[in-house]
Amino acid sequence: MIHGDGVSVSLGGERVLDDVSFDVAAGTLVGVCGPNGAGKTTLLRTVNGILTPDSGSVTVDGEDVASLSARALARRVATVPQDTSFAFDFPVREVVAMGRTAHRGRFERATTADRDAVDAALERAQVDTLADRSVGAVSGGERQRVLLARALAQQTPVLLLDEPTASLDINHQVRTLSLVRSLVDEGKTALAAIHDLDLAARFCDALLVVAGGRVLAAGPPEEVLDEPVLERAFGTRTAVRSNPVTGTPTVTALADHETPLEDVVAERRSTDTTGEADGTVGLPDGGPEDSRRVDARPDGGDE
Amino acid sequence: MQSWRRLGLWCGGLAAALVAVSLGSVAYGTVDLSPVVVAKAMLNAVSVPAGLSVTGGALGVPLVGQVPWLGVDLQYVRPFGFAVPASAQTIVVQLRAPRVALAAVVGFALASAGTVMQGFFRNPMADPSIVGVSTGAAVGAVTTIVFPGFVAAIPLLGLVPLVGPLQVFAFASALVTAFTVYLVATDGGRTPVATLLLAGVAIQTLLGAVVSYLLLQADESVGQALYWLMGHLSAASWNDVVVTLPLALVGFVVLAVYSRDLNVLLMGEEDAHALGIEVERTKRVLLAVSSLVTAAAVAVAGVVGFVGLVVPHVMRLLVGPDHRLLLPTSALAGSVFLVATDAVARSGPAELPVGIVTAALGAPFFLYLLRSREVRTL
Numbered sequence: 199m200i201h202g203d204g205v206s207v208s209l210g211g212e213r214v215l216d217d218v219s220f221d222v223a224a225g226t227l228v229g230v231c232g233p234n235g236a237g238k239t240t241l242l243r244t245v246n247g248i249l250t251p252d253s254g255s256v257t258v259d260g261e262d263v264a265s266l267s268a269r270a271l272a273r274r275v276a277t278v279p280q281d282t283s284f285a286f287d288f289p290v291r292e293v294v295a296m297g298r299t300a301h302r303g304r305f306e307r308a309t310t311a312d313r314d315a316v317d318a319a320l321e322r323a324q325v326d327t328l329a330d331r332s333v334g335a336v337s338g339g340e341r342q343r344v345l346l347a348r349a350l351a352q353q354t355p356v357l358l359l360d361e362p363t364a365s366l367d368i369n370h371q372v373r374t375l376s377l378v379r380s381l382v383d384e385g386k387t388a389l390a391a392i393h394d395l396d397l398a399a400r401f402c403d404a405l406l407v408v409a410g411g412r413v414l415a416a417g418p419p420e421e422v423l424d425e426p427v428l429e430r431a432f433g434t435r436t437a438v439r440s441n442p443v444t445g446t447p448t449v450t451a452l453a454d455h456e457t458p459l460e461d462v463v464a465e466r467r468s469t470d471t472t473g474e475a476d477g478t479v480g481l482p483d484g485g486p487e488d489s490r491r492v493d494a495r496p497d498g499g500d501e
Numbered sequence: 502m503q504s505w506r507r508l509g510l511w512c513g514g515l516a517a518a519l520v521a522v523s524l525g526s527v528a529y530g531t532v533d534l535s536p537v538v539v540a541k542a543m544l545n546a547v548s549v550p551a552g553l554s555v556t557g558g559a560l561g562v563p564l565v566g567q568v569p570w571l572g573v574d575l576q577y578v579r580p581f582g583f584a585v586p587a588s589a590q591t592i593v594v595q596l597r598a599p600r601v602a603l604a605a606v607v608g609f610a611l612a613s614a615g616t617v618m619q620g621f622f623r624n625p626m627a628d629p630s631i632v633g634v635s636t637g638a639a640v641g642a643v644t645t646i647v648f649p650g651f652v653a654a655i656p657l658l659g660l661v662p663l664v665g666p667l668q669v670f671a672f673a674s675a676l677v678t679a680f681t682v683y684l685v686a687t688d689g690g691r692t693p694v695a696t697l698l699l700a701g702v703a704i705q706t707l708l709g710a711v712v713s714y715l716l717l718q719a720d721e722s723v724g725q726a727l728y729w730l731m732g733h734l735s736a737a738s739w740n741d742v743v744v745t746l747p748l749a750l751v752g753f754v755v756l757a758v759y760s761r762d763l764n765v766l767l768m769g770e771e772d773a774h775a776l777g778i779e780v781e782r783t784k785r786v787l788l789a790v791s792s793l794v795t796a797a798a799v800a801v802a803g804v805v806g807f808v809g810l811v812v813p814h815v816m817r818l819l820v821g822p823d824h825r826l827l828l829p830t831s832a833l834a835g836s837v838f839l840v841a842t843d844a845v846a847r848s849g850p851a852e853l854p855v856g857i858v859t860a861a862l863g864a865p866f867f868l869y870l871l872r873s874r875e876v877r878t879l
Contacts, residue, residue, distance in 0.1 A: 248771050299777045
């Protein structure tokens with residue numbers, strides 16, 4: 199559905215994306231992960247046409263993004279921006295109705311189809327109860343859903359989300375991504391920049407690890423969230439385990455002095471000294487297989 | 502449906518207010534007339550095309566002989582014939598009405614352009630002259646006043662019918678200035694509004710220096726130049742109205758057509774693009790049309806400040822940020838405001854330039870709103 203081929207983008211003389219190729223299959227949710235400044239947002243901007251690549255091309259449903267008008271593109275790709283500052287007090291319904299811009303002629307009035315699309319989007323994003331409130335007066339989590347509703351009103355096959363969970367509490371993070379997940383299950387294709395690797399692994403079909411303007415790995419979360427890949431991407435040691443609750447990968451970045459608990463245990467087993475000796479760690483009885491925690495001994499900086 | 506009714510009610514109310522304020526303003530003066538006499542005199546002056554008559558005959562053409570021809574004559578009828586003293590008729594129709602009409606047109610133009618500029622720049626301090634239109638017009642006008650010979654030597658200026666060289670030169674230099682600011686701020690087909698804003702400030706400062714220098718060179722004409730710079734309507738004629746009104750109306754219609762795009766632009770340019778707006782093209786149209794409308798107003802009335810800044814703010818507080826409602830109501834409110842302030846301007850023992858009155862009345866009112874109703878956002 200979305201296909202990037204050798205995309206390079208420079209901003210202010212600095213190469214932000216360097217010969218990046220990626221594929222998003224129709225009906226999948228793909229997460230773009232990577233450190234700050236890796237080029238995640240830039241990559242999304244090449245898909246919604248805000249940036250035109252210096253070289254390479256991005257196609258959506260076989261059509262070159264650079265050759266489509268803003269209007270034609272807005273009928274194919276909807277974007278949920280990371281943060282829109284609402285310096286005005288439009289009612290929520292009006293903001294969502296702006297999603298219909300690309301479907302309405304300049305002199306056309308809103309049709310029944312427009313109104314239905316807005317109502318459906320409000321309901322789907324669970325903001326129908328806020329419809330008449332001023333968008334300046336809703337909370338951060340609600341505002342994110344208003345922007346999602348606006349994107350849904352565009353009725354596009356492709357949805358882009360830029361850090362949809364960045365400023366949300368854990369409840370709203372999961373609700374937002376569950377909603378995106380169900381939209382994808384119903385047939386939409388979504389590409390989302392997601393900071394939180396655990397959430398990305400839980401909800402995405404595939405991940406794209408981007409760092410330094412390049413794609414380091416792409417594929418199912420279980421394959422991509424690999425300790426060496428993550429160390430290259432983020433420049434820090436990580437421990438990747440299976441989350442006992444969800445069964446999906448969970449990533450823990452390790453501080454310099456930290457060692458994963460089970461490694462410590464294994465090391466102690468092999469030298470026949472257990473944690474009781476210095477009393478710094480309390481190990482669960484089940485042994486290393488059950489422990490997903492990280493030892494935080496201040497003196498455990500051995501690697 | 503609801504929104505159309507709101508639009509109708511607001512515009513109907515403001516139009517009624519405009520008629521009332523205009524009648525009052527025309528009635529008021531050194532010779533006080535009753536509004537009834539004013540209304541009668543105005544109606545007497547109305548003439549409507551009432552019919553066609555076909556004329557014909559034969560024309561002698563050399564070598565060909567007699568050629569028959571047919572022609573069509575428009576016949577005008579003055580449908581009203583109220584009894585009004587001839588002096589009152591002249592005062593109303595020739596002296597006061599054109600001034601009130603011009604005030605209405607200028608207020609309409611400045612408030613429309615101001616509304617659009619504030620939305621366009623997403624900046625509450627934006628006014629119609631933010632890209633240097635007024636300062637550009639000032640350079641043109643003051644040059645004409647201080648060096649009449651120099652301007653008279655420009656051949657094209659005399660060719661424009663109905664208006665004098667000062668208006669034409671002011672209008673042209675206003676547009677050249679706005680276009681220069683646009684060119685300076687545009688790079689690779691994109692015009693970031695922040696750059697546009699700063700380029701506008703820089704060019705306004707530069708041209709402000711030019712105006713100051715010109716004033717130093719002026720001898721006895723300095724008073725006339727200062728008077729122009731403060732904004733004035735005292736020299737208004739029907740010709741000014743006839744030239745300015747179509748520009749203001751056509752410009753307004755174009756801006757009104759773009760009012761939905763302007764709403765979407767309030768979301769930010771990236772969002773607007775993602776929603777299907779051709780951002781750069783829309784910005785070019787809005788900038789060009791609002792500069793044109795402002796230039797037309799400033800060329801005939803001088804630098805009338807504050808109308809384009811305060812009126813849109815007040816209307817935004819009253820009707821909300823939706824430009825489909827905000828633009829027409831601001832435009833009409835601008836008319837009402839300028840007609841009323843011009844009446845105040847000529848009510849004192851010595852007539853004041855209207856620009857002084859708009860600022861003197863507008864600024865305290867604006868400060869009051871700022872304190873009481875939180876005008877902190879668009």
